[in-house]
Amino acid sequence: MKRRARRTRVRGAPRSGARPGPALGRFVVLEGLDGAGTTTQAALLAERLRAAGRRVHVTAEPSAGPVGALIRQILRGRIGGGPGGKQSFSGWGLALLFAADRQDHFHTEIAPKLADGIDVVCDRFTMSSLAYQGAQLGDMDWVAGVNREAAVADLVVFLRVRPEVALRRRHAASIDREIFEVDAFQRKVARRYDEAIGRLRGAGERVVEVDGEAPVAEVTDAVWDVVGGLR
Numbered sequence: 001m002k003r004r005a006r007r008t009r010v011r012g013a014p015r016s017g018a019r020p021g022p023a024l025g026r027f028v029v030l031e032g033l034d035g036a037g038t039t040t041q042a043a044l045l046a047e048r049l050r051a052a053g054r055r056v057h058v059t060a061e062p063s064a065g066p067v068g069a070l071i072r073q074i075l076r077g078r079i080g081g082g083p084g085g086k087q088s089f090s091g092w093g094l095a096l097l098f099a100a101d102r103q104d105h106f107h108t109e110i111a112p113k114l115a116d117g118i119d120v121v122c123d124r125f126t127m128s129s130l131a132y133q134g135a136q137l138g139d140m141d142w143v144a145g146v147n148r149e150a151a152v153a154d155l156v157v158f159l160r161v162r163p164e165v166a167l168r169r170r171h172a173a174s175i176d177r178e179i180f181e182v183d184a185f186q187r188k189v190a191r192r193y194d195e196a197i198g199r200l201r202g203a204g205e206r207v208v209e210v211d212g213e214a215p216v217a218e219v220t221d222a223v224w225d226v227v228g229g230l231r
């Protein structure tokens with residue numbers, strides 16, 4: 001089956017036509033650099049959807065599941081020493097964990113909600129792996145390969161924020177530093193995001209960019225404009 005299509009599809013699922021559109025929830029993914037505002041906007045988008053009468057489930061990656069918990073420990077440096085450290089957890093292994101978490105997250109949490117007609121707003125998904133693991137490993141083709149079976153969202157919203165703005169926000173918020181929150185690395189991730197956007201669009205995915213540097217409410221309006229176009 002074709003891997004990349006407009007509607008959420010996954011290996012083993014019936015071909016399109018067997019999944020009636022209107023009854024399904026919409027799967028919307030928010031993406032961006034650390035500090036771009038994905039968590040803020042996921043919550044605000046959910047509020048708008050609820051106000052419009054939709055049922056909504058908000059979730060994030062790494063997921064709340066067992067593989068997600070393991071990934072968070074690795075990102076916080078509690079397992080291995082982080083990239084470059086003597087006892088680093090393998091970046092290749094980490095990319096595989098993200099891909100595994102994505103499968104578990106989708107099949108146990110996201111897909112049942114969509115099937116029930118509930119919209120799912122997900123803070124990060126496959127594009128984050130392409131950008132972050134692509135930046136860490138320098139091989140986006142390989143990362144894309146291990147995510148070949150990942151579900152395709154109905155819409156990916158990329159919150160475009162310059163790395164220096166994202167960094168300033170993270171410092172202001174005193175957000176816990178994870179191993180990826182290094183400025184030079186963020187610049188690399190920003191370039192990889194651009195590459196990932198082109199890659200996913202080239203594969204037929206719907207990826208829309210929104211100016212993430214605008215005030216919060218304006219970003220929410222812009223996201224809402226795009227999501228409203230889904231129905």
Ligand SMILES: Nc1ncnc2c1ncn2[C@@H]1O[C@H](COP(=O)(O)OP(=O)(O)OP(=O)(O)O)[C@@H](O)[C@H]1O
Pocket residue numbers: 032033034035036037038039040041169170172173175212213214215216217219
């Ligand atoms: N449009 C905005 N303008 C100014 N500040 C913002 C905007 N959006 C979010 N912020 C602030 O920036 C900080 C980071 O926002 P948020 O946690 O939503 O980002 P994130 O992309 O989820 O980051 P992370 O990847 O670290 O989880 C927060 O303090 C938030 O209040």
Ligand SMILES: [Mg+2]
Pocket residue numbers: 038039040123
């Ligand atoms: Mg966040």
